[in-house]
Structures are given as C-alpha cells and as structure tokens.
Amino acid sequence: MTLYSMKMRASRTENGKSEHISGAERILPESALIENAGAMIDRALHHAKGRADYIQVKIEEARTEEIGYVEALPVSTVETENAEEGRKAIISLLRKIGIENGDAVLRKFHETYNMRGAMLLDVDTLERLEPDPARGIRATYMDAEHGENRAACTVKNHFQEAIVLASKVSSAPHILAEICVSDDPGYVTGYVASKKTGYVRITRLKEKDDPNGGRIFLYRGSRNDVPKTIAYLEKKKILVKNAPASPSSMPSADPWRVLAEDIRRRKDSGLYRTIKTLESAQSAHVRAKGHSLLMLASNSYLGLIDHPRVKRAAAEAVQRFGGGSGGSRLTTGSLPIHDELESAISRFKGTEATLLFGTGYMANVGILSALGRKDAIIFSDELNHASIIDGCRLARARTVIYRHADMRDLEAKIRAVRPSFGVIVADAVFSMDGDVAPLPEIIALAKKYGLLSMVDEAHATGVIGKTGRGLAEHFGLKEKPDVVMGTLSKALASEGGFVSGRQLLIDYLRNTARSFIFSTSQSPATLAAAKEALAILEEEPERVARLQENTRAFVDALAENGVETSSESAIVPIIVGDEWRALQAANQLYDEGIFLSAIRYPTVAKGSARLRAAMMATHTEDELRAAAAKIAAVLQRLM
Numbered sequence: 001m002t003l004y005s006m007k008m009r010a011s012r013t014e015n016g017k018s019e020h021i022s023g024a025e026r027i028l029p030e031s032a033l034i035e036n037a038g039a040m041i042d043r044a045l046h047h048a049k050g051r052a053d054y055i056q057v058k059i060e061e062a063r064t065e066e067i068g069y070v071e072a073l074p075v076s077t078v079e080t081e082n083a084e085e086g087r088k089a090i091i092s093l094l095r096k097i098g099i100e101n102g103d104a105v106l107r108k109f110h111e112t113y114n115m116r117g118a119m120l121l122d123v124d125t126l127e128r129l130e131p132d133p134a135r136g137i138r139a140t141y142m143d144a145e146h147g148e149n150r151a152a153c154t155v156k157n158h159f160q161e162a163i164v165l166a167s168k169v170s171s172a173p174h175i176l177a178e179i180c181v182s183d184d185p186g187y188v189t190g191y192v193a194s195k196k197t198g199y200v201r202i203t204r205l206k207e208k209d210d211p212n213g214g215r216i217f218l219y220r221g222s223r224n225d226v227p228k229t230i231a232y233l234e235k236k237k238i239l240v241k242n243a244p245a246s247p248s249s250m251p252s253a254d255p256w257r258v259l260a261e262d263i264r265r266r267k268d269s270g271l272y273r274t275i276k277t278l279e280s281a282q283s284a285h286v287r288a289k290g291h292s293l294l295m296l297a298s299n300s301y302l303g304l305i306d307h308p309r310v311k312r313a314a315a316e317a318v319q320r321f322g323g324g325s326g327g328s329r330l331t332t333g334s335l336p337i338h339d340e341l342e343s344a345i346s347r348f349k350g351t352e353a354t355l356l357f358g359t360g361y362m363a364n365v366g367i368l369s370a371l372g373r374k375d376a377i378i379f380s381d382e383l384n385h386a387s388i389i390d391g392c393r394l395a396r397a398r399t400v401i402y403r404h405a406d407m408r409d410l411e412a413k414i415r416a417v418r419p420s421f422g423v424i425v426a427d428a429v430f431s432m433d434g435d436v437a438p439l440p441e442i443i444a445l446a447k448k449y450g451l452l453s454m455v456d457e458a459h460a461t462g463v464i465g466k467t468g469r470g471l472a473e474h475f476g477l478k479e480k481p482d483v484v485m486g487t488l489s490k491a492l493a494s495e496g497g498f499v500s501g502r503q504l505l506i507d508y509l510r511n512t513a514r515s516f517i518f519s520t521s522q523s524p525a526t527l528a529a530a531k532e533a534l535a536i537l538e539e540e541p542e543r544v545a546r547l548q549e550n551t552r553a554f555v556d557a558l559a560e561n562g563v564e565t566s567s568e569s570a571i572v573p574i575i576v577g578d579e580w581r582a583l584q585a586a587n588q589l590y591d592e593g594i595f596l597s598a599i600r601y602p603t604v605a606k607g608s609a610r611l612r613a614a615m616m617a618t619h620t621e622d623e624l625r626a627a628a629a630k631i632a633a634v635l636q637r638l639m
C-alpha cells in the first residue's frame with residue numbers, strides 16, 4: 001500500500017509580521033487524504049489564535065520501503081510541585097541514562113528559547129551541533145500508526161503528537177534523550193524521553209505564566225555521524241505503533257491521581273469551581289453567612305420565586321398530591337397539573353401543544369437527540385447552551401456549527417451539505433452574552449431549505465417581548481419557530497423544561513425523546529409553582545416592563561462609570577478577559593455585598609472571562625446604579 005506524507009502550515013500576517021497559527025502532519029493512505037486535508041484546513045481557518053490567511057498543504061508520496069516503524073515509548077508521570085523540583089527530576093532521570101552532568105546540560109537550556117527547532121547537544125562536551133543555530137533541528141515526517149480507517153480529527157491531539165515525536169527522536173542513532181518544555185505560558189508540564197526511561201511527563205517544569213520553552217536532543221557519538229542523525233530526524237518517515245491518544249488511555253497505577261491532577265490544573269489556571277451557600281430565598285437580596293447581598297446572579301428574572309401565590313400553590317399541591325410524581329408519565333400516568341400546565345404554556349406561547357421535561361437541560365437533550373435522526377443534520381450556533389451541545393452529541397445526526405448569529409455562514413453551510421432533513425437551533429437569548437438570535441432570518445432560511453427551526457427560550461420567556469412571550473414577540477413575528485423550547489427554572493420560578501409546537505411534533509417527541517420517556521416526571525410542587533408563576537406573568541405584564549427598564553438603567557449606569565456593555569435581554573455581560581481577574585473581581589464584589597458570578601472557560605472561550613450580571617424586575621433602579629458604580633470601581637482597581 002502506498003502512503004502519503006501530508007503537512008499543513010498556516011500563518012497570518014499582521015502589521016507586516018507573519019505569525020504561525022497552526023501546523024500539522026500525517027502519514028496516511030490515499031483513502032484518508034481528502035478528509036484529513038479538509039480537517040486540517042478547517043482547523044487553520046477556525047483557530048483560537050486567529051484565522052489563517054496563508055495555508056500551505058504539502059503532500060508527498062511515501063513508499064512502503066521508505067517507512068520505518070517504531071514502538072511508542074511507554075508513558076509515566078513524575079509529580080513535581082515547582083520548577084526547582086522539576087529540574088531535580090530531570091537531572092535524576094538523566095543520571096539513569098548515564099548522563100552525569102545534567103546540571104550543566106540544563107544551564108544550556110535558555111539558549112533554546114528563541115530557536116525555531118531543537119538544539120542538538122553533545123552531551124559530554126556541551127558543544128552545539130546544529131548547522132544553523134537559529135533554526136535548530138526539526139524532527140518531522142512522523143505520525144501515529146492508525147491503519148486504514150483513520151478518522152479525520154479537527155482537534156489537535158497534543159499529547160499523542162508529543163509521544164510520536166519523542167518516540168521517533170529516541171529511536172534516532174546516537175540520541176540518548178530529549179528534554180522538552182512547552183513555550184505555552186499556561187502549560188507547565190514537560191518531559192524527558194529516552195529509550196531507557198520511556199516518556200516521562202514531569203508535571204511542573206516551569207512556573208505558571210513563563211512564556212519560555214525549548215527542546216534539546218542529547219547526542220553521544222562520533223562527529224562523523226552527526227549528519228546521519230540529522231537526516232534521520234528531519235527526513236526519515238516514521239510511523240509510531242501503539243501511541244496512546246491521551247494520558248487517560250494509559251493504565252495508571254493510581255486512578256485517583258488522574259483526578260487529582262485534573263483538579264490541580266484547574267486550580268493553577270483559575271478555573272476551579274466552588275459553590276456558595278445562601279441562607280435565604282433567591283430574591284433580589286439574599287443572605288449568606290449572615291450578610292445581606294444584592295443578588296445579581298439569579299435567573300429568577302421576575303422575582304417570583306418567593307411570591308406568596310407561588311409558595312401557596314406549591315404547598316397546596318403537596319397537600320393534595322404529595323412529594324413526588326412516582327415515575328415516568330408513560331408508565332405511571334400524569335397528574336392533572338401536568339396537563340393543565342402544558343395547556344397553559346401552549347396558550348402562552350401560541351402553539352398547538354406542549355410537552356414537559358424534568359429540566360430544561362433534559363428537554364434540549366431529549367428534543368435534539370430525537371430530531372437528530374441518523375439521516376439528519378443539525379445546524380447549531382457556536383455559542384449555544386451546553387444542553388444543546390450535549391443534545392447534538394447524543395443525536396445520531398451530524399452537527400454543523402455555524403458562526404455566532406452569522407446568517408451568511410449558516411446559509412453557506414446549509415448549501416454545502418443540502419440535507420434531506422435537518423434542524424437549525426439557536427439560543428433565543430444567548431446565556432453568556434445576552435444578545436438575541438436573528439429569528440426572522442433563521443425562519444426564512446429554514447423555510448427556504450426545508451428545515452425545522454428551533455429556539456431555546458430559557459432566557460427569553462418572561463424576559464423579552466412586550467409581554468414576555470419570547471423571541472417571536474420581540475421581533476413582532478406572527479410566525480413561530482417550529483420548535484420552541486424553554487425552561488420553568490428561570491423567570492417561571494420553579495424547575496422543569498418544555499417544548500411547544502405543532503401537535504405532530506409533540507406526539508413525535510412523546511414517543512422518541514428518551515429523557516422524557518426514561519425519567520420520572522416533575523413533582524407536584526414544581527408543577528404547581530410554575531403554573532402559578534405563569535399565571536402571574538400573564539396577569540402582570542408590567543413586571544416584564546420593569547425588568548426591561550432595569551436592564552436599561554444598569555447598562556446606562558455602567559456606561560456613566562466608564563464600563564461599556566450592551567444587552568438585548570436581562571443578562572448584562574461585563575467582559576474582563578483574564579480568568580483570574582474575573583474571579584478576583586467577583587470575590588471582591590462579594591465582600592462588598594454584591595453577588596455576581598465570574599463566568600470562565602469552559603463556559604465561555606478562554607480569555608473572554610466575564611462578570612455576568614442578571615437583572616430582576618424586583619431590583620430598584622437606585623440599587624442597580626449603586627452596584628454599577630461599585631463594579632466599575634473594583635474593575636478599575638484590578639487593572
């Protein structure tokens with residue numbers, strides 16, 4: 001079988017300077033070339049570092065007899081607490097390989113920082129052997145062996161690529177070992193690799209935020225053989241057998257260590273999450289540890305959670321029907337309030353029928369996995385809620401992600417695949433940005449291409465549109481999206497999810513949505529609370545108006561204090577950028593009596609951390625103005 005070496009390099013020129021965006025290489029059979037080339041190009045065009053404006057793909061034939069096969073080095077991990085411990089770990093590993101002057105070798109390491117490739121170092125004389133010291137040595141022409149049917153992967157597998165490289169390098173003539181430290185300021189794990197020690201990950205080789213990294217190949221042998229070694233590293237085509245795809249695919253002596261390491265990484269990068277406990281109902285003001293706080297993090301937009309009517313309705317339902325519902329409705333039956341609530345939601349949303357789910361999360365997972373049949377394609381906005389993403393993952397359909405609210409991109413992608421059945425899905429109000437989906441265009445595209453349109457109205461119901469009916473009312477549309485999903489947990493002050501639409505849709509989902517079929521339905525208290533909250537919303541639309549006025553007042557007050565934000569809903573994102581800064585700001589505001597959440601990766605993209613303020617109809621404009629001034633002051637201090 002003939003194989004091909006394929007390499008991609010992508011860069012972007014900004015202010016006359018070319019910046020590397022992404023690079024990849026593979027060794028593949030002909031049958032896998034097109035799909036992998038497509039995946040590589042896709043990655044270059046949608047890279048976190050920016051969109052490449054120059055992409056080079058090079059494909060060369062690699063005849064079977066040219067290819068060498070190497071077994072992957074076994075992987076192990078040494079835990080270190082700081083850079084100094086990491087240094088000692090390297091020296092002790094080098095000693096095992098018969099290198100006694102590890103300390104002197106490491107003193108050369110800083111010379112690698114500005115090199116493009118690796119340093120080739122005579123381990124005994126400490127002479128550098130690269131013909132071009134600025135370029136260094138580039139180990140290339142290698143891949144993990146995948147057999148015939150390798151799937152194209154749009155995400156780079158850094159772990160596997162590192163092992164492939166280290167396995168090739170260690171198999172080169174006269175190379176004793178390789179030392180590698182990443183130049184990614186956020187990545188502090190490095191490795192020492194050699195035939196004798198295997199691939200040894202060292203969990204901390206440098207301090208966090210250090211942008212310096214490099215690579216040294218340690219050589220011991222005759223000067224005459226140096227060209228042979230370089231030719232092997234740079235030219236010989238190597239396939240690495242049995243390279244593990246992730247640290248978790250290796251057997252581990254201690255499974256708990258895998259979890260502990262994950263937690264440590266989260267703590268290091270400001271991504272570790274904890275939960276605060278409140279001692280009062282979720283209203284405009286809450287109590288925590290005896291202090292009163294202004295609540296700017298609640299989704300109870302209309303302030304109905306502790307409304308006397310809501311509490312009474314829940315209590316009466318418990319008196320009459322007890323604690324739980326006893327099972328799935330298909331096997332155990334419905335309570336009258338299930339049917340009453342479904343009718344009330346249909347009336348409110350102006351649809352034929354409604355189906356309830358245990359939560360909004362379960363509604364999305366159930367709807368999308370059921371509509372996402374094998375022959376379907378789901379078109380999903382890149383900023384959609386995690387429950388939509390998970391629904392797409394559970395669906396057998398393929399998912400195509402379109403750029404946030406970008407209708408040209410959406411249409412181009414629909415045209416490219418022309419599905420016979422498919423769904424366009426978007427958050428009505430995007431939960432971390434507070435902007436709204438372009439519904440008229442989404443409905444028009446769905447019609448034009450014979451697709452279903454679906455919106456998630458979790459943050460729209462009770463919030464946008466003059467009477468809080470959601471996105472269609474917001475745009476003044478007569479026509480509704482085909483699938484209207486929502487939750488009872490936000491403005492409706494309870495819990496549970498729903499989907500509304502044609503009777504045919506509801507009949508289909510009742511028979512196919514697994515999170516509906518195989519899960520116990522909501523309890524009497526939550527059903528009754530939601531039903532009563534919906535009744536209050538319909539009777540008192542002035543609550544929606546107050547909420548909308550509050551958002552305007554808050555955004556204006558932030559602007560007066562020099563903080564620019566915008567919002568089309570009740571969610572006001574205050575972009576901070578840095579994860580640590582966002583977390584510190586939230587903590588300081590908490591100490592000053594404001595409860596506000598810091599939203600970080602993976603909920604939003606890395607480097608776009610933010611404070612997310614959520615308005616309530618029950619806040620007063622004065623307290624919102626005071627809060628805006630405090631927020632601005634804290635951000636100023638943390639500059």
Ligand SMILES: *Cc1c(COP(=O)(O)O)cnc(C)c1O
Nearest residue numbers: 359360361385387431458487489
């Ligand atoms: C909160 C939310 C959900 C999930 O609803 P729950 O009832 O909390 O499970 C789904 N979609 C969006 C956009 C949300 O914000």
